[in-house]
Amino acid sequence: MATVCLDRVRKVYPNGHIGVAGASFDIADGELLVLVGPSGCGKTTLLRMIAGLESISDGTLSIAGRVVNDVAPKERDIAMVFQNYALYPHMTVAENLGFGLHLRGHKPAEIEQRVREVAKTLELDQRLGSKPAALSGGQRQRVALGRALVRNPKVFLLDEPLSNLDAKLRLSMRVEIARLHRQLGATMIYVTHDQVEAMTLGQRIVMLDGGVIQQIDTPMNLYERPANLFVASFLGSPAMNLLRGTWRADNGLKLATTQGDIAFGSVPQASSLEGWLNREVILGVRPEDLRLLDSNADAAIEATLEVIEPVGNEVFLNLRYGNQALVARTPPRTLPEPGSTLHFGFAWERLHFFDPQAGVRITPLSRSP
Numbered sequence: 001m002a003t004v005c006l007d008r009v010r011k012v013y014p015n016g017h018i019g020v021a022g023a024s025f026d027i028a029d030g031e032l033l034v035l036v037g038p039s040g041c042g043k044t045t046l047l048r049m050i051a052g053l054e055s056i057s058d059g060t061l062s063i064a065g066r067v068v069n070d071v072a073p074k075e076r077d078i079a080m081v082f083q084n085y086a087l088y089p090h091m092t093v094a095e096n097l098g099f100g101l102h103l104r105g106h107k108p109a110e111i112e113q114r115v116r117e118v119a120k121t122l123e124l125d126q127r128l129g130s131k132p133a134a135l136s137g138g139q140r141q142r143v144a145l146g147r148a149l150v151r152n153p154k155v156f157l158l159d160e161p162l163s164n165l166d167a168k169l170r171l172s173m174r175v176e177i178a179r180l181h182r183q184l185g186a187t188m189i190y191v192t193h194d195q196v197e198a199m200t201l202g203q204r205i206v207m208l209d210g211g212v213i214q215q216i217d218t219p220m221n222l223y224e225r226p227a228n229l230f231v232a233s234f235l236g237s238p239a240m241n242l243l244r245g246t247w248r249a250d251n252g253l254k255l256a257t258t259q260g261d262i263a264f265g266s267v268p269q270a271s272s273l274e275g276w277l278n279r280e281v282i283l284g285v286r287p288e289d290l291r292l293l294d295s296n297a298d299a300a301i302e303a304t305l306e307v308i309e310p311v312g313n314e315v316f317l318n319l320r321y322g323n324q325a326l327v328a329r330t331p332p333r334t335l336p337e338p339g340s341t342l343h344f345g346f347a348w349e350r351l352h353f354f355d356p357q358a359g360v361r362i363t364p365l366s367r368s369p
């Protein structure tokens, strides 16, 4: 197992397109790091550079303390599960699992033993004689994972390994991967565009957009203190509510929006906002931080209930605030009819403020204000 270090690793494709604009981060030995971002943001490019399948245009990549920029893929001791994995249809599960070892010249007895061990770990031991066509989607996915596992590599690279499974299977495979990671103590880099998968699997998350790293942190820190509007909007479902307005201090602190003034008492963020008086800011409020009140006494805003979405353990309230749509998340409770006016307070200490031009967080990134 091993540490992977990227120092300003850059990929410029021959057509001039910048796939990755200079990535610097370390993956600790035994860590499960998730790379997340929208389609085309450079996730596969980054993974392929680590695997050695794509040349590195600039910067340094080291594995276990050794610079590997010019080391061939097979010398890097890395196994990759590809975004569009394909099993050999004419080979059995056992042959598919052992093929990589066979190519590397391992002895048949050794291959058989490794294949048995891995098949047991992945609960494929009853299916070793089956052809892929006779397997379920989840079993095929496990064979694809197993081909990487048999090699017992230093580092596992997983590129959207669950993307062709249905929602339920994805969920059980996600748990399976987390369990495998713990069991093997392996260093894993896991790519996904799915924010829920990233949040639930990652010990740390690297968030990419347009080839540029936006933020690297633990899932909860990313959620609670997003560095910019991209991270704030990408993580969380329903997404964070964003309200634009001018920060004012006449008759108490307030955000003057086109929908009306939102009065703030003494918010903990006030000192960070001192330099923003009479300037535009964007207020970010997570749906769970918009608290439904019984009366308008302490209400921050008043909004019209448009649509109620019950999802079982909670309810999403789709609201209209002037010309803006907002979403609040509440525990299940008796609710008035759509069209009613509702009053909301904020979880004041959990509000986010962003610079509308640069898109970056105004309130501090660290936990202590």
Ligand SMILES: Nc1ncnc2c1ncn2[C@@H]1O[C@H](COP(=O)(O)OP(=O)(O)OP(=O)(O)O)[C@@H](O)[C@H]1O
Binding pocket: 013, 014, 015, 017, 018, 019, 037, 038, 039, 040, 041, 042, 043, 044, 045, 046, 083, 193
């Ligand atoms: N060989 C290439 N030549 C030029 N541009 C490329 C090449 N391969 C990828 N790109 C571009 O680089 C960017 C990053 O591609 P990449 O495959 O890394 O994205 P991704 O984050 O993995 O996306 P997805 O989630 O869709 O798999 C994209 O804009 C893509 O079009």
Ligand SMILES: [Mg+2]
Binding pocket: 043, 044, 045, 083, 159
């Ligand atoms: Mg990809």
